[in-house]
Amino acid sequence: MEDFSNLTLAEIVNKNFLAATVFEKYNLDFCCRGNRQLKEVCMTNNLPLETIIEELKIIGQSNNSDLAYEQLSFTQLADYIVLTHHEYIKNAMPVLYRYLLKVATKHAAIFPELKKIFQIFVAIKKEMEIHLHQExxxxxxxxxxxxASPPGEKNNAVADDSFLETPIHLLEEEHNHAENFFEEIKELTNNYSPLSTACTMHKLCFSMLQ
Incomplete structure (x- = not known):
């Protein structure tokens, strides 16, 4: 079991970027002051160490890792995608937007590519919001x-499923467009590899983008 108490805030975030949301909840600076141990920070700020550790454990758990996707119906699979992947994206995008804006504003003079990366992400965010809504x-x-159609009606529906062709075609185009955006980001970030001089939040942004 991971001993979070003896790890620094930066080490915890680097292991799992979702930890950043826990630290934000308690107003803990994991970036510029990320070199402090969790137990030290909690003691200094009179914060509940055990509670925070439990929250870190929860986000570290792998959910549905053994799920047999091939055994799900299309309806179940659609619900699973919405409740897991869509919810994750909806929660992660605003957080990543804030982080990218912060590092681009603060460090663009040293890392000029950050400004371009932020601009591309804004475009991705806008497209993804539309994409998820369409799905x-x-x-x-x-x-x-x-x-859900009765057997007889289902056969007729399958024979005339043109009502799905347009949304599927549009969603495929959006997937391809997003892939092009991420290829550009991959090149700008040197395959998501920040320099050693980058701050914790800078590294976190690259990890989240990847």
Whole structure:
């Protein structure tokens, strides 16, 4: 079991970037003052060490790692995607936006590529929000409706599934567009490899982007 109490804030975040959300909750600076041990910070600020450690353990747990996707119905798979991947993206994007804005504003003079990376991410964020909305309101309901159809009606629906062709085509185009954006970010970040002189938040941004 990981002994979080003796790790520094920066070490914990570098192991799992989701820890940043826990530290933010308690107003702990894991970036510029990330070299302090968790137990030291909690003692200094009169914070509940055990509670924070429990929260760090929870976010570190792998959820549904043994899920047998091939055994799920299309409806179950759609629900799983929305409840896990979509929720993760919706929660992570605003956090990453704040972090990228902060490092780009503060360190662009030293790392000029940060400004471009932030601009690309803003475009990705906008497209992803539209993409998720389309999946949740058009594609997935259409798939569920098709799967829930009685056998006779389902055969007719499968024969005439053109109502899904347009959203699927558009979503595929959006996937390709996003992939191009990330290829550009990958090049700008040297394959998500920050320099050793980069601050903790700078490194965290690259980890989250990857």
């Amino acid at each position: 949740e309101t058009v594609l997935f309901p259409g798939i569920k409706k098709l799967e």
